[in-house]
Amino acid sequence: MQWTVPDIRKELSRYTRGDPHLTAQPVGGPLDEAAVAVRRIIEALARSSPDAAHLPGATAELERIAASFEDRIRPVALQLSEMWRGEGIARHDPATGPENPIAPPLSMHDAGDGWAEGTVTLGLPYQGPPGNVHGGVCALLLDAALAVANHLAGTNGMTAQLDVTYTLPTPLYVPLTVRAKQLRQDGRKRYTVGEIVADGQVRATANGLFIAPPASSGKGGSA
Amino acid sequence: MQWTVPDIRKELSRYTRGDPHLTAQPVGGPLDEAAVAVRRIIEALARSSPDAAHLPGATAELERIAASFEDRIRPVALQLSEMWRGEGIARHDPATGPENPIAPPLSMHDAGDGWAEGTVTLGLPYQGPPGNVHGGVCALLLDAALAVANHLAGTNGMTAQLDVTYTLPTPLYVPLTVRAKQLRQDGRKRYTVGEIVADGQVRATANGLFIAPPASSGKGGSA
Numbered sequence: 100m101q102w103t104v105p106d107i108r109k110e111l112s113r114y115t116r117g118d119p120h121l122t123a124q125p126v127g128g129p130l131d132e133a134a135v136a137v138r139r140i141i142e143a144l145a146r147s148s149p150d151a152a153h154l155p156g157a158t159a160e161l162e163r164i165a166a167s168f169e170d171r172i173r174p175v176a177l178q179l180s181e182m183w184r185g186e187g188i189a190r191h192d193p194a195t196g197p198e199n200p201i202a203p204p205l206s207m208h209d210a211g212d213g214w215a216e217g218t219v220t221l222g223l224p225y226q227g228p229p230g231n232v233h234g235g236v237c238a239l240l241l242d243a244a245l246a247v248a249n250h251l252a253g254t255n256g257m258t259a260q261l262d263v264t265y266t267l268p269t270p271l272y273v274p275l276t277v278r279a280k281q282l283r284q285d286g287r288k289r290y291t292v293g294e295i296v297a298d299g300q301v302r303a304t305a306n307g308l309f310i311a312p313p314a315s316s317g318k319g320g321s322a
Numbered sequence: 323m324q325w326t327v328p329d330i331r332k333e334l335s336r337y338t339r340g341d342p343h344l345t346a347q348p349v350g351g352p353l354d355e356a357a358v359a360v361r362r363i364i365e366a367l368a369r370s371s372p373d374a375a376h377l378p379g380a381t382a383e384l385e386r387i388a389a390s391f392e393d394r395i396r397p398v399a400l401q402l403s404e405m406w407r408g409e410g411i412a413r414h415d416p417a418t419g420p421e422n423p424i425a426p427p428l429s430m431h432d433a434g435d436g437w438a439e440g441t442v443t444l445g446l447p448y449q450g451p452p453g454n455v456h457g458g459v460c461a462l463l464l465d466a467a468l469a470v471a472n473h474l475a476g477t478n479g480m481t482a483q484l485d486v487t488y489t490l491p492t493p494l495y496v497p498l499t500v501r502a503k504q505l506r507q508d509g510r511k512r513y514t515v516g517e518i519v520a521d522g523q524v525r526a527t528a529n530g531l532f533i534a535p536p537a538s539s540g541k542g543g544s545a
Contacts, residue, residue, distance in 0.1 A: 129377035133367055136384035137360060141423050143391030144356055145414055146401045149421075151394055154352035157387055161359035164380055168366035171374055175445075175495060178369045179452060191368055193448055193456050198372075200364050201424050201447050223401065224424050225416055227469075227481075230402060233416050234469075234481035235462030242458030246450075258450075258457035262485045272398060 121207045121215050121247045122195040130190070130198040137200035145223035194243030205240055205277060207247045215248040216278040221271055232269040234303075237295055240277050241305035245291040248279035249309055256289050256309035269295055269302040279305075287311045344430040344438050344470045345418040353413070353421040360423035368446035417466030428463055428500060430470045438471040439501040444494055455492040457526075460518055463500050464528035468514040471502035472532055479512050479532035492518055492525040502528075510534045 125131045140161075147154065173181070182191055190198045195205045203225070207217035219240070227233030242261050249255050269275065279293030289309040295302045348354045363384075370377065396404070405414055413421045418428045426448070430440035442463070450456030465484050472478050492498065502516030512532040518525045 128372055129374070129381060130367060130370065130372045133377060133381040133384060136381055136388050137363055137367070137423075139388035140360055140384065140391060143388060143395050144353060144360070144421070144423065145405075146395035146398065147353065147391065148394075148396060148404070149351055149353045151352070153390060153394060154356060157390060158352060158356040158359055160383065160387055161356060161363065164383055165359050165362035165366060167376060167380060168363060168370060171371075171376060172366050172369035173371060175369065178446065181371070182368075182446075191446070191449065193450075194458055198367070199447055200360075200367065223398065223405075223414070224422055226414065227416075233462070233465070234484060235417055235465030238461035238465060238484055238486070239456070239458030242456070242461060246457075257491070258486075258488050260485070260487050261457060261461060262483070263461070263481075264483050265481050268480070 119208050121209060121251055122205065122217070123190040123192070123197055124206065125197040128198075134196075134198050134200045134202075138203075141200060141224050142222045145226075192243065194239050195247065205243060207244065207277070209251060210278065213248070213252065213280045214278050215244060215251045215280070216276065217244070218274050218276055220274050223271065226271055228268060230268075230271055232271060232275075234263075234265060237265065237269055237303045238263045238305070240275075240295065241279070241293045241303065242307065244277045244279035244293045245305060245307040245309070248281050248291050248293065249289050252281035252284075252289070252291075254284070254289065254311045256287070256311035258307060259288075259310045260306075260308040262306045263303055264305075265303045267300055267302045270297055273297050275302075287313065342431050344432060344474055345428065345440070346413040346415070346420055347429065348420040351421075357419075357421050357423045357425075361426075364423060364447050365445045368449075415466065417462050418470065428466060430467065430500070432474060433501065436471070436475065436503045437501050438467060438474050438503070439499065440467070441497050441499055443497050446494065449494060451491060453491075453494055455494060455498075457486075457488060460488065460492055460526045461486045461528070463498075463518065464502070464516045464526065465530065467500045467502040467516045468504075468528060468530040468532070471504045471514050471516065472512050475504035475507075475512070475514075477507070477512060477534045479510070479534035481530060482511075482533045483529075483531040485529045486526055487528075488526045490523055490525045493520055496520050498525075510536065 196202045205219045210216035225236045276296040281291045291307045294304045419425045428442045433439035448459045499519040504514045514530045517527045
């Protein structure tokens, strides 16, 4: 690795009790707006005919925009330290980040009683089996949701184990409720669960074990 | 759901024994090329300063391109039936698909002895902890790899259970080897394992249980 990772442990748990938003919210900034436009392009590509006449021209334009961005990008080391200075649950997260076009994004709020909850609708770019969400994308949403629930409970940690059970297919183009809650702590271990619900039926559940960094051990109280 | 999902079960297991590629390969088609350009934009956005002067202008161009695509997109029902007519392991998969800008993409080949293997390098858009791959993205890659290993073994199935163990952080900007193998079959059950390796060290492992559709039960031989 050619960069120094900033020590942002302290900054990872910045949740302010009472703030209804647990994930970074769109602020209409230039990166948010660019991400929204790129998401529209990703969805439209998934719904395009491969022989659509406009594709080559549009691709040439996209390549020109990519090159113009690339002329101005920051070194990874600088961007790494800059991008982590902001909100604890990051604006660039691949599941929840409003600035990341890969993210749907999943926005989560404090639903009370320790539950973090959000609603998201996924289109064809997230497809696995025909008409349904990719199992790995369900796992991505659940891992992110469990991390948000840990954030709500006061301590984050690295994912050590994530077990996902798929009970029913998760449909595309149907609002999905994603919720998670930290059940208990044991030393540096955090035990957290979550689920994805569509049309009132549980589609996938997750059990996660997270290990908090030594410095935050015990923070957020024991369960 | 407002569409009829095509019955493509038979088409899901089209792997031709001896074909070295287990995932759809880039063919330089218009959708592949558009996806490459959008991936470059996604990476560049993750490395852009939020106050970069060129962002608003570039975003306006992206919005114009998005609108021009949206004028020509197909209804979901039509696209669903069209996009599944092609290769068994799909060109639009969010982990392996060359036509999907969300996918890195992970390209996998037959590594012998039942192993499917591929190499992929992930940048900032896939970041979880600082400098490392998001745990949910690791799960996405592993779920996809296990599905590819099932494809290699002759029968696909829906993910029923995916257990991921994270042993070490998975670094960004370092080539990752992702490999998977179907260990055994029991009726319609498929037991499949996989791992992500970087710098010679295992970063994450997965155990998956997949359920094959009734029609293909027993196909591909029993283990």
